[in-house]
Amino acid sequence: MTSNSLWQIALYVIVLVALAKPLGLYMAKIYEDEPVGLNRLLAPLETLIYRLSGVNPQQEMRWTDYAIALLIFNLLGALAVFGLQSVQASLPFNPQNLPNVSPDSAFNTAASFATNTNWQGYGGEVTMSYLTQMLGLTVQNFVSAAAGMATLIALIRGFTRRKADIIGNFWVDMTRSTLYILMPLSLVLALVLVGQGVVQTFSPYQNVPLLESVSYEQAKLGADGVALQDAGGKPVMETVEVKEQVVAVGPAASQVAIKQLGTNGGGFFNVNSAHPLENPTPLSNFLEMLSILLIPAALCYTFGMMVGDTRQGWAILAAMTLILVALIFVTVPAEQSGNPAFTALSVDQVASEGQSGGNMEGKETRFGITNSALWAVATTAASNGSVNAMHDSFTPIGGLIPMWLMQLGEVVFGGVGSGLYGMIMFAIVAVFVSGLMIGRTPEYLGKKIEAYEMKMAAVTILIPPLMVLGGTALAVMVDVGKSSVFNPGAHGFSEVLYALSSAGNNNGSAFGGLSANTPFYNSLLGAAMLFSRYWLAVPVLAIAGSLAAKKIVPVGPGTLPTHTPLFVALLIGTVLMVGALTFVPALALGPVVEHLQMLGVGPAK
Amino acid sequence: MVKHLKPAVMLFVILTVLTGVVYPALVTGLAQLLFPGQANGSLIVAENGKTSGSGLIGQPFSSPGHFWGRPSATGPFPYNAGASSGSNLGPTNPALVDAVKARVEALKAADPDNKLPVPVDLITASGSGLDPHISPAAAAYQIPRIAKARKIAPAKLSDLVQAHTEGRQWGLFGEPRVNVLSLNLALDAMR
Numbered sequence: 001m002t003s004n005s006l007w008q009i010a011l012y013v014i015v016l017v018a019l020a021k022p023l024g025l026y027m028a029k030i031y032e033d034e035p036v037g038l039n040r041l042l043a044p045l046e047t048l049i050y051r052l053s054g055v056n057p058q059q060e061m062r063w064t065d066y067a068i069a070l071l072i073f074n075l076l077g078a079l080a081v082f083g084l085q086s087v088q089a090s091l092p093f094n095p096q097n098l099p100n101v102s103p104d105s106a107f108n109t110a111a112s113f114a115t116n117t118n119w120q121g122y123g124g125e126v127t128m129s130y131l132t133q134m135l136g137l138t139v140q141n142f143v144s145a146a147a148g149m150a151t152l153i154a155l156i157r158g159f160t161r162r163k164a165d166i167i168g169n170f171w172v173d174m175t176r177s178t179l180y181i182l183m184p185l186s187l188v189l190a191l192v193l194v195g196q197g198v199v200q201t202f203s204p205y206q207n208v209p210l211l212e213s214v215s216y217e218q219a220k221l222g223a224d225g226v227a228l229q230d231a232g233g234k235p236v237m238e239t240v241e242v243k244e245q246v247v248a249v250g251p252a253a254s255q256v257a258i259k260q261l262g263t264n265g266g267g268f269f270n271v272n273s274a275h276p277l278e279n280p281t282p283l284s285n286f287l288e289m290l291s292i293l294l295i296p297a298a299l300c301y302t303f304g305m306m307v308g309d310t311r312q313g314w315a316i317l318a319a320m321t322l323i324l325v326a327l328i329f330v331t332v333p334a335e336q337s338g339n340p341a342f343t344a345l346s347v348d349q350v351a352s353e354g355q356s357g358g359n360m361e362g363k364e365t366r367f368g369i370t371n372s373a374l375w376a377v378a379t380t381a382a383s384n385g386s387v388n389a390m391h392d393s394f395t396p397i398g399g400l401i402p403m404w405l406m407q408l409g410e411v412v413f414g415g416v417g418s419g420l421y422g423m424i425m426f427a428i429v430a431v432f433v434s435g436l437m438i439g440r441t442p443e444y445l446g447k448k449i450e451a452y453e454m455k456m457a458a459v460t461i462l463i464p465p466l467m468v469l470g471g472t473a474l475a476v477m478v479d480v481g482k483s484s485v486f487n488p489g490a491h492g493f494s495e496v497l498y499a500l501s502s503a504g505n506n507n508g509s510a511f512g513g514l515s516a517n518t519p520f521y522n523s524l525l526g527a528a529m530l531f532s533r534y535w536l537a538v539p540v541l542a543i544a545g546s547l548a549a550k551k552i553v554p555v556g557p558g559t560l561p562t563h564t565p566l567f568v569a570l571l572i573g574t575v576l577m578v579g580a581l582t583f584v585p586a587l588a589l590g591p592v593v594e595h596l597q598m599l600g601v602g603p604a605k
Numbered sequence: 606m607v608k609h610l611k612p613a614v615m616l617f618v619i620l621t622v623l624t625g626v627v628y629p630a631l632v633t634g635l636a637q638l639l640f641p642g643q644a645n646g647s648l649i650v651a652e653n654g655k656t657s658g659s660g661l662i663g664q665p666f667s668s669p670g671h672f673w674g675r676p677s678a679t680g681p682f683p684y685n686a687g688a689s690s691g692s693n694l695g696p697t698n699p700a701l702v703d704a705v706k707a708r709v710e711a712l713k714a715a716d717p718d719n720k721l722p723v724p725v726d727l728i729t730a731s732g733s734g735l736d737p738h739i740s741p742a743a744a745a746y747q748i749p750r751i752a753k754a755r756k757i758a759p760a761k762l763s764d765l766v767q768a769h770t771e772g773r774q775w776g777l778f779g780e781p782r783v784n785v786l787s788l789n790l791a792l793d794a795m796r
Contacts, residue, residue, distance in 0.1 A: 007777060053615035065609070072613045080621070126688050139625040143617075171612050178620055183628060190632045191639065197661050200636035200644045205687060208648060208658045211789060214665045216682040246687040247659050249646045254632040258624075271689040274732030276661040277646060282779020338725065341702045345709050348722035354742030356780045361701065361729040362691045365675065365738035368780035372732075389732045390691035393701075491695035513693035598697050 001333060002351055005370040009328055012286070012374060013321065016293050020317060023294065024301025030180045031153050031173070031306065039180050049175055060166035063545025066154055067538050069170040070147055074534075077140050078114040082106050084136040085128070094129035095204035101127060108522035113140035115533035116148055116415050118259065118266030118385055118508040119525060121517035125248035125269050130202060137266060138255045142186075145262030145295075146177035148417030151537050152299060155421050156306045158544030159445045162552045167544045181295070182262060189291060190257035197280030200253040205246050213243045252278055260291035263415040265385030265508045273375075273388040274364055285367055285388060289375050292384045293324075296413040299420050307445050311563035316423055319571045323412045324381050327401050332373040334397040335359050340598060359398070362390030373398060380405040383415035385508025392487070392495065392511035396595035399494060400587060402509065406501045408579040409464055415506060418533075421540045423571075425457040427562065428543075430574040432457075434560050443559055446552040453546060456539040463535045465582045467504030467528040472497050472586065480520040486513030490597065494590035503528040649787070657790060662686045663737040664786050669715050670754040671792065672739070672747050674785040675726060676708055679734035692730040705729065716750035738782035741770050757795070765791060 029036045039046070050057050061069065085101035088094055101109070105121055112119040113136070122128070128137065150173035157167045194200050219227040220238040228236040252268040256278055259266055273279035279288055297317060304313020336358040338349035351357040356368030363372045372389035379386055380402035391399055405412060411422040428442075428449055435442030435449070442449040475481030475496045485492040495514040502509055503525035510516065516525065553559075561567065636644040647660040658664055663674045665683040677683035678692035694701035708728040713719070727743040744766045752759040769788045772781050 004773070004777070011777070049616070049619050052619060053612045055612050055616070069609045069613065072609050073617060076613055076617045080617070123688060123690070134629045135621065135625040138629060139621045142624040143620055171616055174616065174620075178624065183624065187628065187632065191635055194632075194636040194640045194644050197643045197647050199646050200633050201646075202633060203645065206646050206648065206659070208656050210664050211657065211786065211793070212664070212666050212668055212671065214667075214682050214684075218681060240682075242682050245658065245662065245664065245684065247646050247662055248687050248689075251629045251633055253636060253644075254629040257632075269689050271691060271733045274691065275689050276663075276733060276735055276737055277659075280647075280661050282774040286778050339696050339701075341697070342705055342725065345702075345706055346713075346722045347705065347709065347725050347728060348742070349725045352742065354745065354781070355724045355726060355740035357725055359696065360726045361694060361696070362732045363729075364732050364736050365726055365740055365782045366736075366779050371779060387732075390693055392693040392695060393691065395696050486693060487695035487698045489697065491697060494695075511693070512691065513695070594695075594697055 001336060005332060008370050009332070009374060012289065013325060015290060016297055017317070017321060019294060020297040020301045023298035024313070025305060027181055027298060027302040028305035030176050031302070038184060039176075042179055046175060046179060050171070053171065055169070055171045057169060057172045060169050062165055063154070063167050063541045066167055066170050067541045070151065070537060070541075071534065073143070073170075073174070074114045074147060077143055078110040081113055081136040081140060082110040084132045085109060088129040088132045091129065091131050093131035093134070093202065096129070098127060098129050104519040104522040105517055108526040111526040111529050112508065113137055113264070113266060114144055115506055115529045116144035116262070116264060116383065116418065117503060117506040117529045117533070118264040119503055119510065119529065120266055120508070121522055123270030124267055125250070130250050133255060133268065134251055138258060141255065141258040141262050141264045141266070142178050142182050143174065145182060145258070145264065145416045146174045148415050149177040149181070149299070150174050150417070151540060152417035152421045155424060155540055155544040156303055158547035159307050159447055161548040162550070164548045165545070167541070167548050182258060185261050186254070186257040189261065189287065190253040192287060193256060193284055194253045196284040197277070198253040198256055198284065199249040199277045200251055201249055202251060203249060205248050207244050207246055210243055210245055213241055215239050215241045249277065256288070257291070259386060260288045260384065261295060263292065263296065263382045263384045263419070265379065267386060271390075272386050274390065279388055282366055282371065285371055285375070288386070289371070289378055292378045292382045292386070293413050295416045296382055296419045299417065303420060309563065312445065315563045315568050316420070316427065316571070319568045319575070320412050320423065322568070323572060323575070324377065327381070327405060328374060328377050331377050331398050331401045332370060334395050335373040336369045337395070339395070359393070359395050362393030364389065376402045377405065379509055380507060381412040383410040383419065383505060383507045385502065387509050390512055391498070391509060392513045396591040396598060399498070399511070400591035403494070403498050403501050403591065404579065404583065404587065406505045406507045407465070407468060407583045408575055409461065410505045410507060411575060418506065418536070422460065422536070425460045425540070426575050426578075427571055428453060428457045429461065430567070430571045431560060431562065433574065434570060438558075438560070440558045440560075443553055444562060446555070447547045447550050448553055453543050456543045459539045460536045461578060464504050464532050467532050468497075468500045469582070469586060471500040471504060471524055471528050475500065475521075475524065478520075480518065484515040484518055484521060486515065490590055490593040494594065497586055497590050499525060500528060504532050506533055649790070658786050659686070660784065660787065661737055662735050666785065666789060669750055671789045672744060672751065672785050673727070674739055675731040675736045676704075676729065677734040678730040684735060686735055689733045689735055691732045691734060716753070719746070719749050721746060737784050737786060739785055741766065741781050741783055744783045744788070751792070755792075765795070
């Protein structure tokens with residue numbers, strides 16, 4: 001690794017951790033309804049929203065009501081996205097006259113955006129009208145993120161309340177998350193991104209001349225639209241000369257900002273943040289990459305503030321950051337080492353002042369190896385799933401790390417809200433395991449962890465692996481699953497495993513070679529996304545309700561402190577052990593085999 | 606259940622208007638006011654009003670007298686800016702090795718005297734298929750071919766590449782790079 005590479009990585013981690021405290025403090029004040037300027041300014045709007053919706057902000061909910069409100073709200077969102085795609089051809093703001101989306105693809109996208117996964121079976125610029133992008137997808141980018149944050153805040157209240165049966169008002173938590181946190185941050189980021197060159201316009205796609213024309217061959221169609229054949233039965237080809245480039249544009253910046261900040265990840269264009277009009281410069285790349293982990297990191301501090309002991313938040317942030325940094329230093333060197341199959345071909349893959357070198361297939365020149373590999377780790381540590389390079393073309397080890405980060409359950413930063421509530425589930429398991437070791441009733445943050453909490457935490461930890469491994473097994477057993485595979489050999493298995501890991505943990509990134517826009521994958525992945533989101537969120541709220549009802553146990557000599565380096569190590573150990581034991585066999589069949597093939601015998605025969 | 610329906614529907618409608626109408630409209634308005642060039646695709650417009658491409662979107666080049674960009678995997682023709690795409694070829698896919706071999710051979714055929722190894726970005730497809738840049742090494746590699754085709758001194762071309770090389774942003778971020786379209790436009794203007 002070059003020294004510049006180390007500096008770029010160091011700066012990224014330092015800025016991220018430095019921003020956790022100020023933003024975390026701000027969010028804690030928002031959720032605890034303390035004045036912080038912006039909520040004073042927008043308070044009349046907030047009050048108006050509650051009045052129009054018939055919400056009494058003082059009236060809090062039991063956990064069951066909170067969960068029902070969450071589910072109804074998400075169902076409405078999914079229906080709206082499905083509906084918009086199904087009729088977009090007849091609606092305005094569709095300058096390219098894009099047709100309606102097929103029902104299976106529309107279902108997949110609706111499930112994907114409502115669950116904060118933002119898996120994309122479609123290519124943005126050739127599928128979605130501007131109206132669908134804004135009124136359907138951008139809206140879900142905001143509210144699915146807000147729903148994750150609301151669920152987390154409800155869980156935190158479970159820890160702080162004693163003998164209570166209410167854990168907050170879902171509508172209030174949703175509104176505050178959107179109005180005071182997500183919208184202001186997105187507005188600022190969107191404008192900075194436009195300044196760097198991200199497009200933001202309602203104009204149709206732009207036609208520009210090419211300096212050199214280019215030609216290609218295509219099958220000639222007869223007057224009836226059927227491909228013509230010559231006497232020998234071969235298709236008749238015609239040469240098409242292209243003298244103009246059609247540059248896809250649109251209201252991209254507004255969506256890109258929230259897709260990064262809300263750990264959504266669904267790109268405006270097909271290639272997501274590899275597209276020069278979605279991520280034009282190294283600076284836009286740094287800001288987009290920072291936004292991936294910004295809110296998940298800051299929420300750790302918010303958590304510490306709200307439970308009255310910021311050390312608790314720092315401990316969890318430390319565990320997340322340590323895993324992140326360790327895996328960055330696996331992925332970047334793996335990509336920098338390049339492709340051994342090219343060395344015999346008179347190709348220079350060594351990093352120098354003149355080039356980044358390394359495995360550049362599927363990567364952009366302006367980002368090079370460091371920023372492509374760093375982004376891949378950040379986007380899969382968070383359940384963001386946006387990409388600035390094609391993960392399918394990564395080296396086997398460079399692709400293994402993103403896959404494994406998703407399989408860890410999206411708890412290393414994870415989704416906004418959902419990452420931290422997932423990590424708190426692991427913390428509950430960690431105190432339980434250590435409680436067994438020292439022979440004490442486990443406690444976390446003053447609440448006794450008993451059979452009910454353990455059962456619910458176990459459910460949240462076991463559902464995603466079930467979706468990932470069960471779904472992968474199903475997909476590789478049936479022909480409709482196998483026929484979508486693009487790359488041969490072990491890499492083909494990795495494509496399927498990656499897709500299910502992504503959907504089953506609400507990430508959304510892909511090994512893009514897999515043709516996933518088929519009825520089979522649209523249904524399978526859509527179902528995996530729904531189960532993994534709601535079968536986790538509901539048990540988490542159940543724990544919140546159960547904890548809120550308990551009294552607070554004073555700290556005693558037998559209490560295991562949960563802010564020490566020892567606990568950080570225990571928490572990391574729990575996450576990695578569960579992740580490793582569950583997924584090593586599957587990873588061995590995909591990237592590990594491919595890595596050995598690449599080193600041993602060159603390309604797979 | 607039913608008591609939650611009204612707040613759910615109303616809040617959904619209100620948040621849809623705020624985040625799906627007001628927010629993108631506000632960003633568009635401010636963007637068009639503050640950064641009109643960037644917001645509309647960073648088009649390169651000459652003084653006579655003629656557009657010659659976008660400064661952020663690459664174009665296909667294959668004539669010996671122009672600098673060539675990264676290989677592009679978009680269909681049905683390279684650098685189709687209406688349908689971005691990478692190749693998605695895996696590192697051990699024989700098709701990738703074959704493609705790279707063919708690209709190396711094409712570069713060697715266009716300049717048989719150049720025995721240097723080819724910089725990797727010049728023979729691997731970019732992530733977007735629209736990458737406007739190549740590395741400075743990839744530009745330097747092509748100078749002898751262009752010098753011969755255009756009968757220009759290589760030193761003059763080196764200066765031109767140098768002038769079109771962007772360093773790391775703020776001296777730190779990203780990688781050094783050369784915008785191929787603006788380099789070729791400047792090259793054509795030299796005549």
